[in-house]
Amino acid sequence: MTDRPRIAYVGMTHLGLCSAVAAAAKGFDTLGVDLDAALVGRLEAGKLPVVEPELDDLLAHHREKIYFVTDPARLKACDVIYVAPDVPTDDQGGSDLKTLDALLALALDHARADAIVVVLSQVPPGYTRARLRSDKNLYYQVETLVFGRAVERATKPERFMVGCPDPATPLPPALKTYLEAFDCPVLPMRLESAELAKISINCSLVASVTVANTLAELCEEIGADWSEIAPALKLDRRIGAYSYLSPGLGIAGGNLERDLATVIRFSEEYGTDAAVIRAFVHNSRYRKDWAIRTLHETVLWRGAEVRLGVLGLAYKENTHSVKNSPSLALIRLLHPWHVRVYDPVVKSEVADHPNVTGAQDALDAASGVDALAIMTPWPEFKKLSPADLAKTMRGKTILDPFRVLDPKTAEAAGLDYHTLGVA
Amino acid sequence: MLTHTTSSPQALKRVVVIGAGGLVGSTIVSELNRAGIPVAGLTRKEVDLLASAGSEQLRAKLRSDDAVVFVSAIAPAKNAAQMMDNLRMAEAALQAFAAVPPVHLLYISSDAVYADDANPVTEQSPVAPSTSHGMMHAARELMFRSEVKAPFAALRPTLIYGARDPHSGYGPNRFRRQAAEGGPITLFGEGEEKRDHVAVEDVARLAVRILQHRSTGSLNAVTGVATSFCDIAHLVADNFEPKVEVKHLVRTVPRPHLLHRFFDITNCYKAFPDFHFEPLADGLARVHREVFGGC
Numbered sequence: 001m002t003d004r005p006r007i008a009y010v011g012m013t014h015l016g017l018c019s020a021v022a023a024a025a026k027g028f029d030t031l032g033v034d035l036d037a038a039l040v041g042r043l044e045a046g047k048l049p050v051v052e053p054e055l056d057d058l059l060a061h062h063r064e065k066i067y068f069v070t071d072p073a074r075l076k077a078c079d080v081i082y083v084a085p086d087v088p089t090d091d092q093g094g095s096d097l098k099t100l101d102a103l104l105a106l107a108l109d110h111a112r113a114d115a116i117v118v119v120l121s122q123v124p125p126g127y128t129r130a131r132l133r134s135d136k137n138l139y140y141q142v143e144t145l146v147f148g149r150a151v152e153r154a155t156k157p158e159r160f161m162v163g164c165p166d167p168a169t170p171l172p173p174a175l176k177t178y179l180e181a182f183d184c185p186v187l188p189m190r191l192e193s194a195e196l197a198k199i200s201i202n203c204s205l206v207a208s209v210t211v212a213n214t215l216a217e218l219c220e221e222i223g224a225d226w227s228e229i230a231p232a233l234k235l236d237r238r239i240g241a242y243s244y245l246s247p248g249l250g251i252a253g254g255n256l257e258r259d260l261a262t263v264i265r266f267s268e269e270y271g272t273d274a275a276v277i278r279a280f281v282h283n284s285r286y287r288k289d290w291a292i293r294t295l296h297e298t299v300l301w302r303g304a305e306v307r308l309g310v311l312g313l314a315y316k317e318n319t320h321s322v323k324n325s326p327s328l329a330l331i332r333l334l335h336p337w338h339v340r341v342y343d344p345v346v347k348s349e350v351a352d353h354p355n356v357t358g359a360q361d362a363l364d365a366a367s368g369v370d371a372l373a374i375m376t377p378w379p380e381f382k383k384l385s386p387a388d389l390a391k392t393m394r395g396k397t398i399l400d401p402f403r404v405l406d407p408k409t410a411e412a413a414g415l416d417y418h419t420l421g422v423a
Numbered sequence: 424m425l426t427h428t429t430s431s432p433q434a435l436k437r438v439v440v441i442g443a444g445g446l447v448g449s450t451i452v453s454e455l456n457r458a459g460i461p462v463a464g465l466t467r468k469e470v471d472l473l474a475s476a477g478s479e480q481l482r483a484k485l486r487s488d489d490a491v492v493f494v495s496a497i498a499p500a501k502n503a504a505q506m507m508d509n510l511r512m513a514e515a516a517l518q519a520f521a522a523v524p525p526v527h528l529l530y531i532s533s534d535a536v537y538a539d540d541a542n543p544v545t546e547q548s549p550v551a552p553s554t555s556h557g558m559m560h561a562a563r564e565l566m567f568r569s570e571v572k573a574p575f576a577a578l579r580p581t582l583i584y585g586a587r588d589p590h591s592g593y594g595p596n597r598f599r600r601q602a603a604e605g606g607p608i609t610l611f612g613e614g615e616e617k618r619d620h621v622a623v624e625d626v627a628r629l630a631v632r633i634l635q636h637r638s639t640g641s642l643n644a645v646t647g648v649a650t651s652f653c654d655i656a657h658l659v660a661d662n663f664e665p666k667v668e669v670k671h672l673v674r675t676v677p678r679p680h681l682l683h684r685f686f687d688i689t690n691c692y693k694a695f696p697d698f699h700f701e702p703l704a705d706g707l708a709r710v711h712r713e714v715f716g717g718c
């Protein structure tokens with residue numbers, strides 16, 4: 001090993017790609033490995049398959065430090081090899097680990113005996129220990145990717161949690177050098193602790209969101225406004241300035257659901273109490289239906305002539321991901337009605353609907369509709385003028401769960417404005 | 424919640440309604456007739472499921488291509504004897520269905536199958552009845568679901584009102600009769616308990632849709648709007664000229680544990696997106712016209 005370890009990331013999907021670019025940005029010679037030749041070709045040409053703020057620029061600035069290859073034999077030259085494909089989930093939150101298993105076996109087979117192989121993908125507790133090999137060094141590291149904020153999370157992590165076969169043994173120098181370059185605490189722990197730490201983080205986030213959802217709904221009934229309450233909670237040190245207290249339309253994206261499903265599955269296997277986790281799942285399902293409930297109560301009861309507009313198809317802003325998207329779930333329930341849709345990144349063709357029209361822009365999606373639902377809080381939607389919407393729409397009903405528009409301006413424009421957390 | 428076997432409504436050869444003499448059964452028969460669907464309504468006169476020959480009587484009426492609505496019940500089942508009679512009726516029907524399986528079975532159940540504290544109630548709420556009536560419906564659902572070799576659906580109505588409702592339980596029907604006799608409409612205490620009330624015609628319309636889609640699973644026949652008995656009393660009173668007095672009686676027994684009952688009807692929106700319930704005020708006004716005439 002030279003003074004600066006050579007780093008590899010295997011699996012060039014969202015997690016691996018963003019992490020590899022961050023490694024290059026820290027000045028490490030980095031190898032991005034994927035068996036998909038077409039993908040590697042696109043990456044070599046600087047064309048990224050994911051939408052993340054600043055990722056394109058970061059790669060362009062550090063292009064000389066990173067290589068994308070298909071040949072796993074190139075791993076022989078690397079000191080720390082992360083295996084980091086995104087692990088897909090099914091509708092029940094179950095993980096499909098086949099791709100990870102295959103890439104991990106590939107990495108272990110091609111790694112030097114003194115190299116460090118690190119599982120970075122999200123795995124259930126017990127996964128890594130079951131794959132330890134006497135001839136190779138295998139670790140697990142918690143990933144904290146956030147879609148839409150992946151570059152920030154990869155380049156400025158709060159801490160590293162590293163699962164070790166024996167946490168009493170110091171971290172291998174190459175891994176230690178690499179992690180210390182990010183200038184944040186490094187927490188070695190047992191493999192199982194690290195695997196469960198990832199799940200614990202996500203359960204804590206869901207707990208906060210569930211509290212926000214539950215009390216925001218109550219606000220809507222009793223004359224309170226959750227947007228006045230949440231900032232006060234964030235000033236409480238026991239709760240925290242960055243706590244997830246924005247009410248939403250249920251959990252989406254796949255990763256949080258996966259961890260809830262994992263805890264429930266393990267609780268069934270070991271006989272532990274997971275009633276609160278089931279309550280999180282229940283609340284998430286309930287909140288996902290806020291938009292369809294509100295549309296029925298406000299306009300859909302009028303009949304088949306109602307016309308609708310939906311802004312946003314991605315599951316959240318600044319991402320192309322539509323996994324468990326509340327917007328697409330809503331559109332699937334609107335088959336009897338004509339729907340105009342617009343998303344800055346996602347094409348209208350992904351919508352499961354027999355009578356959907358893709359609009360040119362956000363205002364065009366509002367043209368002639370009786371109700372407009374802003375289902376993804378893309379920054380560009382904030383530029384919409386409520387007065388323009390009022391002129392363009394046939395009706396006046398706006399569903400704006402994330403408060404993309406200013407509620408007072410919307411009401412002043414004569415819009416019938418509905419959002420989360422206030423009547 | 425419901426799963427449709429066919430995504431679009433299908434033509435039905437014939438629907439047999441067991442229990443066609445009651446309010447719900449007769450309204451389902453009317454709604455099937457209105458939809459142009461062949462229907463055979465069976466009352467206790469044709470088939471007495473508590474008689475020794477009840478099973479054989481029913482078997483003789485069934486054809487192999489029938490969809491069946493089972494709505495016959497001694498309701499409400501107030502005690503163990505009535506509960507057991509209801510279960511024996513279901514058992515007799517099962518024997519007939521074993522000989523001539525229906526192509527689809529719809530059972531008209533009740534929201535009494537849910538626990539009292541399950542607010543807001545959905546089809547996923549645990550079945551945990553607190554009354555003999557609720558336990559009877561839960562047991563019948565289980566009997567049919569587990570033993571009938573056909574797609575099975577349970578429709579679970581909440582409190583039903585209608586012009587021809589023979590019952591006079593606390594609520595719209597009793598209030599209307601009190602008002603018709605010159606009043607006053609009497610409430611227990613403030614009448615603040617909120618309940619969901621559904622028009623029997625809406626229950627029947629849902630039943631027809633379930634049959635047309637050969638749906639399986641369960642669906643609550645509820646409007647999603649809970650109204651206090653006090654507000655219902657005034658809605659009923661408003662339909663009379665001059666308005667009838669609404670009088671509050673001092674409660675002689677403690678207020679019921681179940682103060683309010685709310686339902687989340689999202690599953691109905693998902694199953695039948697273009698179905699909408701008649702608002703309670705409209706329904707009460709319509710029933711008033713049907714009973715007393717006028718426009």
